[in-house]
Amino acid sequence: MTATPTHTNKKVALVVGASRGIGRQVAIDLAANGYAVVVASKSYDQTPYAGARFPPDPNSNQSTINTVEREIREAGGEATALRVDTSDPVSVEQVVAQTVQKYGRLDAVIYNAGAIWWAPVKDTPLKRFMLMQRVNAEGLYGIVQAALPHLTKRDPAATPPKIGGRIVVVSPPIYSRFFRGKTAYAMGKVAMSVLTKGLAMDFEREGLADEMAITSIWPAVAIESAATDQFTRQDPKMANDLRKPTIFSDAILAMLRAPAAVVNGQLELDEDFLRRHAGVDDFSKYSVVPGMVPRRIMPAELPDLTVREQDDEGQRINLADEKVKGKL
Template identity: 25%
Template sequence: MQNTSKVVAVTGASSGIGEATARRLAADGHRLFLGARRTDRLAALAQEITTAGGTAAFRRLDVTDAAEVTDFISAAHDRYGRLDAVVNNAGVMPLSPLEALRTTEWDRMIDVNVRGVLHGIAAALPRMRAQGGGHFVNIASVGAYEVSPTAAVYCATKYAVRAISEGLRQESAGDIRVTLVSPGVTESELADSISDPAAREAMKSYRAVALPASAIADAIAYALAQPPEVDVNEIVVRPAASPQ
């Protein structure tokens, strides 16, 4: 199994899975371009990586803004001369029952979780086609396979990411690889965005058993490390002690 250095752009890299992925991929020798809204965290992470001997740069990124995503991908390509992979990781999870009618939060989930992934694909796909190949790693959730109370809209966005990923795979056989990574409960700041009191309380017990973010980073690293003729399409990672 080869593991040559690749140029990888990571969205949502300021915390959680994105941050852990940046550390893991840098340790594997990949060159990273990191994006998120919290540039102070990105700066600290990039400095940590470079101090350890890795290669990382960053740029502020709001994935809901198509122009910003295009500029982010262009900056990654300009800095390193190519773009081998994009990890579409940015996501939000403000859970609530539908009857709460938190429509602003619904819109936010759709904008970040679905449009954000589409913006990443739209920005990077032409460049990957032009250079003869590339790899999209789209982060979904076990919510892409099952629905639970208070998570209807969140799960809908993750079902959408799953469908988009499979469509892209079928349309891109031969040059563009596509991997869907679906984490179970994972240590992250996702639950911090839950404003509904009942949903927030329920999430405390649901998240009592959680994977470290590094476990998801390991799955992403595995998919990226495969030789060109191998396309790892779907990886579901759950805590061993959890039935969900």
């Protein structure tokens, strides 16, 4: 029996990888800014949180999609926790279908899920490499493919009816220094950025770039998270070089508000985007340690990936076209 969708006038955002750290903050801030949020991750726990304090430490294992859902609801927002395993194609399709079944629409996807292993090639086992590709590049691809038919639907409530679907991907600008010492990880993360560039070109070719957009975002300065917690516990001074995850959620909100044509296909850094498009020039409020100016970890300038012949497509071939398939 099909469940009746929840009737909401709110836009609906699916945040994948939302149980802790950056993803949790993005989900909470989207809800605070009027979105109904589907909080998705593997960390589904139906047992009510019984900790001494609520909410739990946002960077600990006690923070799950269920506690994030509760945080949002207790603050007056709208949220639904859905489990997803981004390494499983069936699970990926299901979480999108469940989102649409629940709310009847999907307006934005934020893909924050990720597997990490920073080590040289010789120290990265094949199984570890394969897991990173499944969770990072393949998981994103599956979510995007499942979501696209819903993101490209015209909203009849808009005047005039229009498409407004957005995708935000947590993946880096493409530059060679990023590969150093973490090649296997970089292969998956850069593949995610290639998807951002390629799908943006599809939108342009299909005449959707003024309505649809896919954008990548990456931190200019290291952000406080479960990953950084293990280092700051060993050396508390390392917190001097960290920013709060609110800088990331503020940048994502600014991206969602920006005209599609401005952000489509862009590989952005949170700080730089906020400076250029949201008028932010004082980033002190984001410092984990008040008064400290965290060290920037990303280059000040990044390479331009375009070439002189950028607009020359040559003979474009679509192997999915039935006429082409018939000749193979």
